[in-house]
Amino acid sequence: MLREVQAEIEGLLAAYNVKASEMSIPPKPEMGDLAFPCFTISKSSGKKPNEVATDIAGELNRKLGASSVVLKAQAFGPYVNFFLNSAAIAELTVRSVQKERNLFGDGEAGKGKKVMIEYPSNNTHKEFHIGHFRNVCIGNALVRLYAREGYEVYPVNYLNDFGAHVAKCLWGLKKFHADEKAPENKQKWLGEIYAEASMYLKNNPDAGEEVAAISKQLEAKDKKIWPLFMKTREWSIEKFDEIFAELNVNHVAVFYEKDIKAKGQKIVDELLRRGIAKVGEGGAIIVDLSEYKFDIALLRKSNGVGLYLTADLPLAEEKFKKFNVDESIVITGQEQTFYFKQLYKILELMGEKRKLTHISYGLVNLPEGKMSSRSGNVILYEDLRDQVFEKMYEETKARHSAGRFVIPGQDRESTPVWLDKKIVDTARKLTQAALKFDMQKHESGKNIVFDIREATSVEGFSGPYLLYVVARINSLTAKAKKEKITVGKNLSCLTSEEEKRLALMMGESETVIAKALAQYNPSVIARYCFELAQAFNDFYSKHSVLNAETKELAGARLALSLAVKQVLENMLAILTIETVEEM
RNA sequence: GACCCCGUAGUUCAAUGGAUAGAACAAUAGCCUUCUAAGCUGUGGAUCUAGGUUCGAUUCCUAGCGGGGUCACCA
Numbered sequence: 001m002l003r004e005v006q007a008e009i010e011g012l013l014a015a016y017n018v019k020a021s022e023m024s025i026p027p028k029p030e031m032g033d034l035a036f037p038c039f040t041i042s043k044s045s046g047k048k049p050n051e052v053a054t055d056i057a058g059e060l061n062r063k064l065g066a067s068s069v070v071l072k073a074q075a076f077g078p079y080v081n082f083f084l085n086s087a088a089i090a091e092l093t094v095r096s097v098q099k100e101r102n103l104f105g106d107g108e109a110g111k112g113k114k115v116m117i118e119y120p121s122n123n124t125h126k127e128f129h130i131g132h133f134r135n136v137c138i139g140n141a142l143v144r145l146y147a148r149e150g151y152e153v154y155p156v157n158y159l160n161d162f163g164a165h166v167a168k169c170l171w172g173l174k175k176f177h178a179d180e181k182a183p184e185n186k187q188k189w190l191g192e193i194y195a196e197a198s199m200y201l202k203n204n205p206d207a208g209e210e211v212a213a214i215s216k217q218l219e220a221k222d223k224k225i226w227p228l229f230m231k232t233r234e235w236s237i238e239k240f241d242e243i244f245a246e247l248n249v250n251h252v253a254v255f256y257e258k259d260i261k262a263k264g265q266k267i268v269d270e271l272l273r274r275g276i277a278k279v280g281e282g283g284a285i286i287v288d289l290s291e292y293k294f295d296i297a298l299l300r301k302s303n304g305v306g307l308y309l310t311a312d313l314p315l316a317e318e319k320f321k322k323f324n325v326d327e328s329i330v331i332t333g334q335e336q337t338f339y340f341k342q343l344y345k346i347l348e349l350m351g352e353k354r355k356l357t358h359i360s361y362g363l364v365n366l367p368e369g370k371m372s373s374r375s376g377n378v379i380l381y382e383d384l385r386d387q388v389f390e391k392m393y394e395e396t397k398a399r400h401s402a403g404r405f406v407i408p409g410q411d412r413e414s415t416p417v418w419l420d421k422k423i424v425d426t427a428r429k430l431t432q433a434a435l436k437f438d439m440q441k442h443e444s445g446k447n448i449v450f451d452i453r454e455a456t457s458v459e460g461f462s463g464p465y466l467l468y469v470v471a472r473i474n475s476l477t478a479k480a481k482k483e484k485i486t487v488g489k490n491l492s493c494l495t496s497e498e499e500k501r502l503a504l505m506m507g508e509s510e511t512v513i514a515k516a517l518a519q520y521n522p523s524v525i526a527r528y529c530f531e532l533a534q535a536f537n538d539f540y541s542k543h544s545v546l547n548a549e550t551k552e553l554a555g556a557r558l559a560l561s562l563a564v565k566q567v568l569e570n571m572l573a574i575l576t577i578e579t580v581e582e583m
Numbered sequence: 584g585a586c587c588c589c590g591u592a593g594u595u596c597a598a599u600g601g602a603u604a605g606a607a608c609a610a611u612a613g614c615c616u617u618c619u620a621a622g623c624u625g626u627g628g629a630u631c632u633a634g635g636u637u638c639g640a641u642u643c644c645u646a647g648c649g650g651g652g653u654c655a656c657c658a
Contacts, residue, residue: 027602079602338654443596457607
């Protein structure tokens with residue numbers, strides 16, 4: 001709720017000591033604009049909720065003279081509903097958006113606090129699939145959400161460039177592809193080789209010895225493997241940088257497993273000395289966490305080779321040395337939830353006092369089941385992007401070719417034909433919007449079923465639907481300029497239900513951002529964007545902006561439309577979705 | 584076997600313990616000589632089962648059924 005409106009309502013209800021957060025929006029517009037539930041008061045007073053509501057409504061109506069925002073209060077069962085003055089709400093909201101612009105909706109909860117967000121912590125020598133893409137989307141959104149709440153945010157990445165998967169890939173490369181020339185997309189090639197090697201090893205476990213030998217060579221920086229490792233690692237990193245740039249990821253630092261793993265081995269020795277770790281079955285080094293119900297964590301294999309934990313312990317140290325933050329967040333798939341409980345418990349035992357947060361997201365499944373590189377059933381981000389782009393390109397081209405708007409028998413003006421560069425630029429933005437929206441429209445913690453048809457969809461609950469609204473508003477602005485209609489100063493003529501609804505919804509920005517952050521869930525933003533866009537399309541179809549009854553009303557509606565555009569762009573920016581001028 | 588997550592229209596997803604369980608897609612019937620029809624308006628269609636907690640349960644508890652994940656040499 002807009003601060004001004006909130007203050008006024010809380011003033012009216014001062015006697016009942018309520019906060020705006022207790023209020024809700026009634027299910028139907030004809031039931032009012034805001035609802036105050038009377039259950040709490042009913043409990044403390046012993047009266048029935050319905051009676052309490054009636055009493056309060058009557059009392060409030062006698063005091064309303066002083067209020068410009070609330071028109072009347074009415075009891076609906078156990079609720080007291082408020083009917084608000086459209087013009088007053090619209091005026092307050094639009095002015096507020098005009099003044100604060102891209103800061104509209106910001107909060108201050110994080111002022112003076114520093115937070116580091118690590119994502120997507122992907123692996124070199126492996127594919128970058130749509131699961132990683134989901135990770136990036138969630139991380140991107142959290143970075144922006146924290147920033148908008150006033151936090152100082154440090155997005156970082158941790159590249160796993162040194163684990164067993166690297167040994168597997170290099171082994172497969174030497175064994176099966178030693179004489180081949182690397183193709184253009186080298187990172188993709190490595191990913192395929194990794195998958196191939198994994199499958200081979202599953203069927204031929206004996207070959208594991210050879211892989212283990214490569215692991216040892218790697219940890220010893222043996223010249224027999226090191227140059228190949230460094231070269232292939234670079235292939236992966238180059239590609240990841242390209243993808244991150246495309247997806248608007250801006251890491252302020254990147255940590256590499258290869259640089260810290262040796263240090264991790266020292267930490268393991270130290271933990272052994274301090275008695276936190278001990279020697280387990282077969283000579284492996286473990287931490288027994290069973291008293292915390294976290295079972296046993298493995299720090300070092302019996303053959304001396306390190307594991308994830310071996311690197312994650314020094315990683316924490318390195319991270320905090322570089323950035324002295326209050327909270328450290330890591331985003332991974334939910335299958336690592338248990339692992340992170342172990343990791344954070346060990347760090348705590350080592351004396352770490354910072355707030356350590358693990359945020360997990362659900363799997364991205366395919367309609368036919370789980371993604372599995374073994375069955376070749378994996379969708380790579382780049383392949384998906386190319387597929388979506390093709391569709392957006394065709395669609396855009398068709399809409400802006402000669403004759404598109406000419407209806408048989410009618411002499412309707414056709415829009416100018418677009419140049420290919422403009423089609424490509426627009427289709428690129430539409431592609432990103434479609435993909436990023438599709439990934440963020442579901443609650444982040446839940447598994448989702450990825451449907452290519454839905455990802456390429458341009459209608460309904462989709463990215464292009466939102467960009468379409470912005471394009472329409474841009475078009476209004478351009479036409480208004482030609483017709484010499486200026487953005488209205490007097491907004492008191494915005495009295496319709498649809499205009500009020502838009503204003504009320506825009507006023508929710510701040511609440512929505514806070515909620516999305518509290519739940520670590522960008523889908524709250526995505527849904528809000530969609531609902532605001534729907535409300536605008538409803539308004540647009542019922543009321544003409546430029547051909548309004550009076551020039552004043554046209555100007556006022558233009559101002560309202562521009563405010564909607566601003567709010568939509570503010571929220572889409574959190575999802576790192578750029579808008580298009582036209583489409 | 585133990586622990587964690589999930590079960591809502593044909594499908595994919597919403598719903599701080601609150602009002603008549605919302606959308607989108609699909610199905611179906613309409614709306615372009617008026618600001619971009621990538622739009623708008625209708626119609627039909629759902630809370631896994633059985634108990635419990637209470638003024639009120641999709642939401643909390645118990646049991647069962649079904650799906651996914653994790654549980655020391657994997658990442």
